[in-house]
Amino acid sequence: MRDVTIDCDAVVVGSGAGGGVVAAELAEAGLDVVVLEEGSYHPTEEFTAIAGDMVPRLYRDHGASMAMGTPVIVYGEGRCVGGSTVVNGGMTWRTPERVLDRWAREHAVDGVGADEMDRIFARVEALVSAAHQDPESIGRDNELLRKGAEAMGWKVIPNVRNQLHCAGTNNCAFGCPTGAKRSTLVSYVPRALAFGARVYADCRAETLVTHGKRVVGVAARVVRANGTPGARVLVRAGAVVVAAGSIHTPALLLRSGIRSPSGQIGRNLTLHPNAKVVATFDEDVEGWKGVHQAYQVREFQEQGYLMAAVNVPPSVLAMGMPFIGRALDEILSQYNRIVSGGILVEDTTAGRVRVLPGGAPMAFYQLSDWDAERVVRGVALISELLFAAGARRVWVPFDGVAPLDGPDEVRRLFSRPIPKRAMEIMTTHVMGTCRMGGDRARHVCDPWGKVYDAEGLWLADASLFPTPIGVNPMETIMALATRNAERIIETHHSRKAAKPTSVGEGRATWERGAAERLGAPSRSEEASRQ
Amino acid sequence: MILADFHFSPRMRATVIQLVRAICPEASLASAVADQTERSFRSLPSTTRAALAAGLTTFELAAVVRYGRPFSRLDAGRARAWFEAWWHSPLPVLHEFVKGIRAILAYAYYEQPAVKRRLEYHPDAWIAEAARRRLAAYGPEIRRHERDLLEPQALSRNVRRA
Numbered sequence: 001m002r003d004v005t006i007d008c009d010a011v012v013v014g015s016g017a018g019g020g021v022v023a024a025e026l027a028e029a030g031l032d033v034v035v036l037e038e039g040s041y042h043p044t045e046e047f048t049a050i051a052g053d054m055v056p057r058l059y060r061d062h063g064a065s066m067a068m069g070t071p072v073i074v075y076g077e078g079r080c081v082g083g084s085t086v087v088n089g090g091m092t093w094r095t096p097e098r099v100l101d102r103w104a105r106e107h108a109v110d111g112v113g114a115d116e117m118d119r120i121f122a123r124v125e126a127l128v129s130a131a132h133q134d135p136e137s138i139g140r141d142n143e144l145l146r147k148g149a150e151a152m153g154w155k156v157i158p159n160v161r162n163q164l165h166c167a168g169t170n171n172c173a174f175g176c177p178t179g180a181k182r183s184t185l186v187s188y189v190p191r192a193l194a195f196g197a198r199v200y201a202d203c204r205a206e207t208l209v210t211h212g213k214r215v216v217g218v219a220a221r222v223v224r225a226n227g228t229p230g231a232r233v234l235v236r237a238g239a240v241v242v243a244a245g246s247i248h249t250p251a252l253l254l255r256s257g258i259r260s261p262s263g264q265i266g267r268n269l270t271l272h273p274n275a276k277v278v279a280t281f282d283e284d285v286e287g288w289k290g291v292h293q294a295y296q297v298r299e300f301q302e303q304g305y306l307m308a309a310v311n312v313p314p315s316v317l318a319m320g321m322p323f324i325g326r327a328l329d330e331i332l333s334q335y336n337r338i339v340s341g342g343i344l345v346e347d348t349t350a351g352r353v354r355v356l357p358g359g360a361p362m363a364f365y366q367l368s369d370w371d372a373e374r375v376v377r378g379v380a381l382i383s384e385l386l387f388a389a390g391a392r393r394v395w396v397p398f399d400g401v402a403p404l405d406g407p408d409e410v411r412r413l414f415s416r417p418i419p420k421r422a423m424e425i426m427t428t429h430v431m432g433t434c435r436m437g438g439d440r441a442r443h444v445c446d447p448w449g450k451v452y453d454a455e456g457l458w459l460a461d462a463s464l465f466p467t468p469i470g471v472n473p474m475e476t477i478m479a480l481a482t483r484n485a486e487r488i489i490e491t492h493h494s495r496k497a498a499k500p501t502s503v504g505e506g507r508a509t510w511e512r513g514a515a516e517r518l519g520a521p522s523r524s525e526e527a528s529r530q
Numbered sequence: 531m532i533l534a535d536f537h538f539s540p541r542m543r544a545t546v547i548q549l550v551r552a553i554c555p556e557a558s559l560a561s562a563v564a565d566q567t568e569r570s571f572r573s574l575p576s577t578t579r580a581a582l583a584a585g586l587t588t589f590e591l592a593a594v595v596r597y598g599r600p601f602s603r604l605d606a607g608r609a610r611a612w613f614e615a616w617w618h619s620p621l622p623v624l625h626e627f628v629k630g631i632r633a634i635l636a637y638a639y640y641e642q643p644a645v646k647r648r649l650e651y652h653p654d655a656w657i658a659e660a661a662r663r664r665l666a667a668y669g670p671e672i673r674r675h676e677r678d679l680l681e682p683q684a685l686s687r688n689v690r691r692a
Contacts, residue, residue: 028682049653052566052641056573064574064633072626074633123683129675136663164675165668167660171653178661187679194680226535288653314649315640319633324613329555332640335649360577421625 003232008032008198009492011218011237013205013252016083017477018243018461020184020192021124025485026239027195031492034198034235035189036220038244039080041201044186047175049288051313054174058087065247067351067363073271074320074426075363077245081201082185084245084474088428089172089292089310090161090181091472092130094121095479096301099469107466108438109447117479124478127191128162128182137168139290141339144281145309146295148389154299159308161291162187162474170311172292203233206359208240208256208457215240215258215457238495239488243461243481246430250353250463251361253434258454260444265434269351270468271365272429275375276310276320277341277382279391280334287311287339300381304346304374304470307382311340320424322399331395341386343378344429346470347371353433363430372420380413397424429473434463449484460484536572538564542583544602545590546635552609553632554639566638582634585627589616 009031012023019035027033042057055063060079067073078084100117103109124130149156162182171177179186189199202223209217217237222230242249250266258265288311297307314335318328331338351365367375376398383394387407394404396413399422404410436459437443440452449464451457460481462473469476538546546567550560571579593601593612601612616628639645646652665672 049657050641052569052638056569059573061575061578062570062573064578064630066578070622072629127679137660164672165664167657167664169653169657169660171657177657178664180664191679195682288651289656313640313653314646314651315637318636318640321636322629324553324617324632324636325610326555328636332649335651356577358577360575421622 003234005234005236006034006198008034008235008237010034010239010241010488011036011235012241012243012460013218014083014243014245014461015081015189015199016078016184016243016245016461017085017474018481019241020082020085020188021478021481022241022243022460022485022488023197023199024188024192024195025482026488027192027197029485029489031489032196033192034237035192035200036203036205036218036233036235037081037083037199037201038204038223039078039083039201041081042086042175044175044177044179047171047177049171049174049177049313051174051315058175065363067269067271067365069351069364069366070420071367071423071425073273073365073367075271075430076426076428077247077430080185081189081199082183084428085162085183086175086185087173088474089472090163090166090474091293091296092125092128092160092162092475093471095469095476096471099467103437103466107435107443109436109466110438111447111483120479120482121475124475124482128187128478129164130160130162130475132158132160133163133168133291133294134165137166137291138294139168139170139287139311140283140285141287141309141311142290142294144285144339144389145297145307145341145385148385148387149295149297149299151388152299152385154297154385156295156297156299159293159296161293166291168290170288170290170292173312173316200233204229205242205244205252206255208242208252208258209234209236210256210258210454213453214455238456239458239492240456241458241460241484241488243459245461246433246463247353247361247363249459249461250433251355251359253451254355255359258451258457260451261440261453262442262444264442264444266353266355267350268432268435268466269353269363269365269430270347270432270465271351271427272431272468272470273345273347273367273371273375273425274427275343275379275397275423275425277343277379277386277397278317278321278331278395279339279341279383279386280331280393281337281339281389281391283390284336285339286336288313297382297385301470304348305378305381306344306471307378307385308342308344309339310342320397320426321395322397322422322424339386339389339391341382343375343382345371345374345378346468350432367420367423367425372418372423375423375425376413376418380410383410383413398422399424429462429468431462431465431468431473434459435466436464437466448487449480450487458484458488536568536579538568538571541590541602542586543568545586548602548604548609549613549631550635550639551606552613554635556639556645559639559642559644562642563635563638566641567634570634570638582627582630585631589627
């Protein structure tokens with residue numbers, strides 16, 4: 001395939017909760033939109049429950065990207081058309097008001113009041129069909145979670161999920177095989193295409209193309225089937241929107257020489273550390289029959305804890321347990337009588353994304369002592385809940401800690417400090433790194449995602465979050481993307497109205513600069529070749 | 531996207547097979563687990579893959595210092611002891627390496643069809659049944675939603691079409 005150059009009004013990097021939404025909104029408003037997605041296109045018909053087939057196709061780094069620190073925290077990111085929305089659990093929660101208030105108060109994020117955001121959230125919820133589960137889709141593991149919470153007298157609520165009559169196949173993490181989960185793959189991306197957007201899968205953004213302080217395009221490479229780089233793709237656009245996630249968005253900016261007066265690009269990484277416990281029951285549970293998470297325990301939300309039942313296939317469950325050989329198999333052989341309980345902690349510390357020589361990003365995150373204590377407390381709480389639901393034994397994610405055989409043993413978790421290196425912690429909520437706010441000296445982007453001191457460059461993903469949000473982030477990302485799209489559309493129209501001929505003139509200038517930088521043929525050179 | 535051009539060297543494969551024997555419940559599946567592990571390695575980033583490959587080589591050869599022979603040629607008891615020595619090592623790099631390898635091997639082992647059958651985990655039939663029920667109960671509503679999804683619904687009154 002030969003190198004190509006594409007002109008458009010807006011180029012969007014990424015097609016997940018941020019990119020897919022921005023692309024659809026801009027396209028519907030009449031902009032000529034190009035989406036670059038590093039991952040491949042996998043339609044619903046390809047999704048199966050064979051993790052060994054799906055994980056390499058749908059996830060970056062085999063779902064095992066690592067934030068370096070003690071402990072190393074494994075995080076999963078989608079890499080496919082639809083991004084992480086294809087592989088997430090589908091929780092669709094509005095940003096808590098206390099979080100939006102904090103953003104407004106501490107970070108001068110304007111326009112996130114309840115009234116203003118209500119319109120945006122409602123639009124997102126309509127387009128992704130956010131709703132509670134139909135009763136027949138709820139499995140026994142979730143009913144046991146609810147039973148345990150009610151026995152403890154704790155607040156438990158039904159989840160709102162982006163689903164249209166979810167069938168309860170519990171395959172969310174490997175692509176919904178019925179299309180019921182309304183990931184951007186089956187919602188916003190088709191909508192963007194219907195309004196004329198062009199989506200290029202297997203196309204990795206390498207650098208942003210700049211001309212002075214203006215970002216004028218994206219230089220990308222086609223990704224061949226064996227992962228090696230193929231033809232060059234230069235996309236020239238009046239607006240460049242990066243929505244590559246909280247690890248790769250700052251990396252792309254840093255690789256491109258974008259510097260923020262705040263010095264905050266790549267900083268303020270937060271993760272919502274997750275820990276899993278495994279409980280065995282006397283009854284058959286078959287947690288794979290029923291939706292991934294039907295309920296959330298919200299009793300301790302104000303203290304920064306969420307709990308849920310999070311069934312995963314045996315292989316994924318085994319990965320995250322600190323046991324080997326017969327000891328591991330003793331647990332897994334009871335797979336159909338297991339409830340996996342997950343605890344999410346709203347973290348109070350922050351890490352950083354750096355770019356390694358060669359351009360790849362690396363995340364660094366040191367779990368604080370305080371958050372490590374909260375992980376232990378969270379594990380203790382969900383263990384109590386599972387015993388209240390009837391669990392016989394609970395395995396905790398701490399190497400060297402024997403399983404708990406009853407609620408009286410939970411206090412054993414506090415008998416001596418559990419070293420951080422003994423903790424098995426993972427996450428799927430990666431946030432921060434290009435935080436938005438009203439002060440260019442403290443923030444990378446303005447409250448609508450426009451990067452300070454980089455004309456034409458906008459962000460639209462979880463990297464914008466000034467703080468962790470304490471709930472699943474998908475709807476917040478989608479809402480911010482919708483909001484940012486609105487501002488991009490206004491900017492686009494006002495630029496056109498003010499200087500009707502400037503775009504073409506500008507393009508002629510930056511086209512030469514971009515072509516020189518890339519070593520790629522300019523549009524005029526291409527034309528003369530033909 | 532799956533990288534197609536990575537294969538274990540014979541020595542690395544021998545190390546992986548010995549690891550499976552040491553830490554997985556069934557040695558008879560060692561070759562199949564090694565194949566799955568190789569597939570997992572293909573989709574890792576090159577830096578991670580290189581680090582794991584270097585770790586496997588070190589793990590293999592450093593056993594010579596303690597036992598006089600490489601890890602892949604140790605008997606089962608010593609192989610397990612060598613793994614546990616790294617698992618409990620105070621050096622974070624050794625601990626994190628075997629922790630990562632353990633996770634990859636555990637994943638590969640429990641992905642084996644024979645193991646899934648033993649655990650009575652057979653989701654395909656459940657998925658097919660649940661999908662059929664969904665369409666029977668909600669088919670018209672689903673089709674209507676799919677149609678409506680592609681209809682214009684302008685973002686804001688202030689936004690005009692170009």
